[in-house]
Amino acid sequence: ALFVDILGPDNVLLVNMPSRYNSPMTQTIAEQTAQSLGANYTVIPITESCLHTSEQLTQTPIHSYHQHRDFQLTISPLIYENIQSRDRGSRVVAGLAAAFGGAFSCNSNKTELGYATFYGDICGALAPIGDLWKHHVYELGRYLNDKVFQRQVLPEAIFTIRPSAELSSEQTVGTGGDPLVYPYHDKLFRSFLEQ
Numbered sequence: 001a002l003f004v005d006i007l008g009p010d011n012v013l014l015v016n017m018p019s020r021y022n023s024p025m026t027q028t029i030a031e032q033t034a035q036s037l038g039a040n041y042t043v044i045p046i047t048e049s050c051l052h053t054s055e056q057l058t059q060t061p062i063h064s065y066h067q068h069r070d071f072q073l074t075i076s077p078l079i080y081e082n083i084q085s086r087d088r089g090s091r092v093v094a095g096l097a098a099a100f101g102g103a104f105s106c107n108s109n110k111t112e113l114g115y116a117t118f119y120g121d122i123c124g125a126l127a128p129i130g131d132l133w134k135h136h137v138y139e140l141g142r143y144l145n146d147k148v149f150q151r152q153v154l155p156e157a158i159f160t161i162r163p164s165a166e167l168s169s170e171q172t173v174g175t176g177g178d179p180l181v182y183p184y185h186d187k188l189f190r191s192f193l194e195q
Helices: 002-007 024-037 047-059 077-100 134-149 156-160 184-193
Strands: 013-016 040-043 062-064 069-071
Touching (some): 002 134, 013 077, 024 040, 047 077, 134 156, 134 184
Parallel strands (some): 013 040
C-alpha cells in the first residue's frame, strides 16, 4: 500500500508465493489486497522448487579429500523452513523485480531483526519499514487505510489474524503462529536494543 501510494499501482508488482503450508486464508488476503490496491499481481508456488533444492543438497555426495570418504547432508525442519524463505526472496522476488524492471523491498522490521532469514526476509534493495517496530507496522497499515486511501485497501484480517511464517505444519495461521504479542514484545525488545 505504501508503494502504491508513492509509485502508483502500475509500477507495483505484488507476488503471492504459497508453499504447501500456506492457508487459503492468507492466500485470499494477499489477492484481496492486490485487488483493492489495483496493483499488478501474480502467484508463483514454491513447493516444487524448495523440494528440488532439498533433494539436490541431500542426494549429492560430498567428497572429503581430508578423510578420503564420501558423505551426504541432511536437511532438518528448520533448514527447510529457511530454504523456503530464501527461495521466496533470493530466487522469486529478486527474479521478478529484475524482469519487471524494478527493485524489491525488504519486508523486515525491527521486531523481526533477531530472527529474520539471511537472504530471505532481510533481502531487498531498501527496507522502508526497517526502522519500525511491528506494532508501528500495524499502525502504518491502519493509517494508509484511514488517511491515505480513505477506504479499506488492506483487509481487516491482516490486522487480526495471528501472524505466522507458514513454513511448516506447526506454523499455521490461528493455531501455531507467531508466539509474539505486539506491542508487548516490541517494548521488551526495545528495552534490550535502545537506551
